[in-house]
Structure formats: structure tokens, C-alpha cells
Amino acid sequence: QHKVLRGCLVCNMDTNRQLEETRRLIQTGYEQILQVTEANFDRYGMDAFPHFRRGVVRAEGYRDVPSEDLLKDLDRKEDVIRYLLLVAERKPGYVRQVESVLKVVLRGHGWLDALRDDKDIQMRIPEAMQAEVADALASPAPATAFSECSTSIGAPQENEGQETSIVAPGPAQ
DSSP states (O other): OHHHHHHHHHHHHHHHHHHHHHHHHHHHHHHHHTTOOTTTHHHHHHHHHHHHHHHHHHHHTOSSSOHHHHHTTOSOHHHHHHHHHHHHHHOGGGHHHHHHHHHHHTTSHHHHHHHHTOHHHHHTSOGGGHHHHHHHHHOSSOSOOSOTTGGGTTOOOTTTTSOOOOOOSSSOO
């Protein structure tokens, strides 16, 4: 019994460490995003995307902490959405990855409200997501229209060949 308890404590410490790393990735990416403008995008634009995307993808994988909770405190949501759309526009090879990040962030009330309030941003949504976004914007309910586990679509495998300790949704393997 002591062994199980000790294993549980280690598991909780690992989960807390992973959660803190996810928060750090999101915050680092967010801070970098805020430094990017259309004018300096070619030079600095892609520095922020890997951190933010990795943090968002990891945030979606937690069972006990909704991704919305990890993303809700980012104040300048419109700027983040604009940045993501700029990545999709300037780097066509990243469109599917941008879509996967948008699908996660737009599940949060504040993110959907930021999009709802800006028609110019709405017009820039990637074509493959336009119907889904329009449905979410038309709905008074939270943005649950975005499919679960959508981040795996088109996303490159991170840490390929390395063991990862993030618990993904679904049955235990």
C-alpha cells in the first residue's frame, strides 16, 4: 500500500511538473507573439509559433485541467488570433497546424468572444474552418462545436523517438 501511495505522489509531482512546463510554453509563446508585427514577421514571426503550439497541444491533453483554464488568462486574445492567422497566410505549410491550435483556443469563451467582436479577423479564418467557426459564433453556448483531439491533424510528431510523459486522452495503453 505504501508503494502505491508513493507512486501516486511521484505521479502527481510529474503531472505538476508537466503542467508547469505547459504553462511556461504557452506563456513564452504568448510573450513572443506579442512582439510580432506584420512588418517584422519575416524575421521573428516563426519564433513564437512552436512554443505556443506545443503548449496548446499539451494543454488539450490534460484530463484534470481543461485547456480553456490554461489559456483564459492571456489578455490579448485578438492579437494571438491575428498572429495565428498571419502564420497561416504567410506560411501555407502551417495552415493545418494553425487550424489545430485555433480549434483548441476557440473552445474558450473569451477567445470566441474576441473573434466574434472582430469581423476582419473572421474573414481571415482558413477556409477549411470557416463553417465550423461560423457555427460556433452563431451559437450562444460555449464553443464545443470544435472537435476533440483535433490537434493531431497535420501536426508533426514532437519528440519523435523520445519517451513522452504527457497523458493523452483516450484509453490507457
